[in-house]
Amino acid sequence: MAATPLNQIAEILPGYPFRGALKAQADGNAWAVQVRHVSSREWVSMDSAARVVGGEALDRVQLGGRRRPDYLQPGDVLFMARGPRNGAVLIEEVPEATVCTPHFFLIRLKPGSDDIVDPGFLVWQLNHGEGRAAIAAGRQGSLMPSVPKTELAAIRLHLPPLARQRHLVALFRGADREAELMQALIDNRHREVTAIGRAMLDTVRNG
Numbered sequence: 001m002a003a004t005p006l007n008q009i010a011e012i013l014p015g016y017p018f019r020g021a022l023k024a025q026a027d028g029n030a031w032a033v034q035v036r037h038v039s040s041r042e043w044v045s046m047d048s049a050a051r052v053v054g055g056e057a058l059d060r061v062q063l064g065g066r067r068r069p070d071y072l073q074p075g076d077v078l079f080m081a082r083g084p085r086n087g088a089v090l091i092e093e094v095p096e097a098t099v100c101t102p103h104f105f106l107i108r109l110k111p112g113s114d115d116i117v118d119p120g121f122l123v124w125q126l127n128h129g130e131g132r133a134a135i136a137a138g139r140q141g142s143l144m145p146s147v148p149k150t151e152l153a154a155i156r157l158h159l160p161p162l163a164r165q166r167h168l169v170a171l172f173r174g175a176d177r178e179a180e181l182m183q184a185l186i187d188n189r190h191r192e193v194t195a196i197g198r199a200m201l202d203t204v205r206n207g
Contacts, residue, residue, distance in 0.1 A: 003156035009113040010077075010122070012153055013070050013106040016063065016099040028060035031098040033072070035080065038089055063099065070106055072098045075119050077107035079126070082146045086135050088126040090119055105152060117157070121165035124172055125157055 006012070022032060037058060063069055072078075076091045082103045100106060109119060125131045138151030159165070 003158055005153065006107070006155045006157060007153035009117055009157070010110055011106075011108045012079075012149055013108065014149075015102040015104045015106065016069050018061075018101060022059065022061060022101065024059040025062045026060055028062040029097065030061055030063045030069070030071075031058040031095055032061045033058060033078065033098060033100045033104070035083065035101070035103050038078065038080065058095075058098070061099075069099050070108075071096070072100065072106070073108070075109065075114075077119055077123055077126075079105040079107055079147075079152060081105050081149075081152070082144060084145060086139065086145075086147050087132075088123045090123045105149060116162065117159055118162060118165040118169060120169035120173075121159075122157070124169060126155070131155060131157070 016032070018032075022034065072091050072094045074092055074094060076094075077088050078091060078100055079088045080086055080103060088107070107122070109117065109122075126135065134155045135147055135152070138155075139145045139147050140151075
């Protein structure tokens with residue numbers, strides 16, 4: 001099966017061009033997704049309180065200009081292009097009027113491409129195996145490494161039938177959920193042991 005360049009099936013859009021340091025404004029007209037909002041998970045949802053699951057609360061910001069920004073939509077993919085941690089996350093749910101900063105590229109499937117690629121599978125392929133290797137090979141810079149748009153656009157994808165893509169995504173989500181539950185059990189056990197240890201020491205101290 002011939003490989004498909006990413007830019008053949010998707011638009012690659014820049015993040016919103018904030019000038020200078022991003023300033024949070026309580027009465028702002030939009031929300032902004034920054035690097036600190038995105039955890040290591042490969043899909044994120046933002047509820048009505050504008051929080052990224054596993055991350056921090058989004059910031060209200062004021063957007064200017066007449067051009068309508070590229071607001072995030074469910075099914076969009078954010079690619080973290082700047083910094084040492086490069087990878088993709090799938091936006092599953094998002095408040096209205098949400099943008100991303102220039103640290104990201106916004107990957108949005110072209111009309112008709114959803115018939116040949118599942119966005120969750122796109123995220124998986126960018127983050128694993130050959131996709132991850134291609135991203136590493138295209139990274140530039142040392143102090144502030146980044147992945148240029150041209151390198152990202154040229155990444156070649158292998159697209160099995162849509163049903164198989166969705167099956168793999170379901171399996172991967174299941175494994176991710178199991179890992180999350182296991183980590184929660186480990187964290188709970190550590191807290192339990194710590195509490196028992198403190199109680200034991202308090203008993204010794206108090207004689």
